[in-house]
Amino acid sequence: MKVLVVGGTGALGGHAALHLAAQGHDVTITGRGTGAFAGTPLTALGFMQGDYVAGDFTPERLRGFEWVVFAAGNDPRHVPEGEDFGAWLHKANHVALPAFFAAAREAGVKRAVQLGSFYPQAAPELVAGNVYIESRLAACEGARAQGRAGFDVVSVNAPFMVGTVPGLPSAIFDPYVQWAKGLIPIAHYAPTGGTNFMSFRSLSEAIEGALVRGEPGKAYLVGDENLSFREYFQLFFKAVGSGVVLEERDEELPLLPDIAIPQGRGNTIAYEPDAAETALLGYRRHDVGAAVAEIAAQFG
CATH class of the missing domain: 3.90.25 (UDP-galactose 4-epimerase; domain 1)
Structure with a gap:
């Protein structure tokens, strides 16, 4: 399949992109610039420069891709200096993210996975009053709301992530x-x-499983070990x-x-991830x- 990984220059998106490429898919990654992944295996993949918050990914630019993995949802690390925290997250996750999925639908994309956060599903009591978690819930619901017949959207909501992409720096x-x-x-x-922890490798397998076998409109809570x-x-x-x-x-x-x-x-x-969902998505524990x-x- 011809796959676009939005946020593929980052750690989680990059790992998923390399995993999908290893399965034989034709993978293109997106990012705001090329410098972050220079000297890594990601340079062997196709690249499309752009910022979804700025509305760079129009239906015309997305046309031709069959699958999309969206791994660029904003968190506190992405809020630009000087911007209002809540206003930026609303712009990025409540508004721009669903707009991206609407553009993907218009472009003729068939399947899309939105990579989200586990908090709204694993600890829903934390949602009310927490601007960040509210924005991640809005992203999860907003992306799936764009699904229609012929355009399947699945959310994969992940916990604390642990792993690496060869050659990619990590400030964590x-x-x-x-x-x-x-x-x-x-x-x-x-x-x-x-909390619950999960490896990059397990998550990439879950993302692949969601693309291939995920139920349209479903939000999957994935995870591995409680530590x-x-x-x-x-x-x-x-x-x-x-x-x-x-x-x-x-x-x-x-x-x-x-x-x-x-x-x-x-x-x-x-929490313990649902055994049937784990088997369906096919990720290791x-x-x-x-x-x-x-x-x-x-x-x-």
């Missing part, structure tokens, strides 16, 4: 590895609480061969600030440790 995982190696002077502790934050960060120390045993503290960790824990430090979001080992090898 590189510091974790350096900390575990003793190169960043932060005390050896993890904040209380925890405390202490158990999660301990995997990085193990991966670099450190004997340090982390303690658990009810204290903000600079490498995982409280703003990145929407349920609140000390709380846990834990128990892959988080292997993903951390790959991160340590890349950034160590």
Whole structure:
């Protein structure tokens, strides 16, 4: 199939793009520029420059693609300096994202997967009053609302993600590895609480499964392992061969600030993905440790 991966220059979209290309699909990725993925395997894929928030992807530009993977939903990292946080997320996720899917439908795209966040499904009590989570729910619902006969839209809602794309820098995982190696002077502790974690590899398999077998209009809550934050960060120390045993503290960790824990430090979001849906999408389980080992090898 001829596939467009929107946000394919980033980590999750890039991994999914490489996975789909390995299955024999003709894959093109999009991004605002080429610099972010220079020197990675992503350079072997087709590239279309553009920004969905700016409305760059018109039906004319999308025509000819059979499948679309949308992996560019905005979160707090994407809000430009000086922009109002809530107004930007509304513009990006409430308005521009559904407009992109409407353009894809007009262009004749047959199947589309919207990659979203697990919070609205796994912890719906967090939605009310949280501008970010409200925007991710609006993106999930708004994308699927554009589906029609002949244009199938499926959402895949993922938890905390763990993994790497060869050669692609990571402002998240590189510091974790350096900390575990003793190169960043932060005390050896993890904040209380925890969540569900999933590897890039498992998610890419789930995205492929959603494209091939997903039920039109369905939102799939995917995930893998429920871990405390202490158990999660301990995997990085193990991966670099450190004997340090982390303690658990009810204290903000600079490498995982409280703003990145929407349920609140000390709380846990834990769930078991539906077994039938996991089988339908065809993604592997128990892959988080292997993903951390790959991160340590890349950034160590």
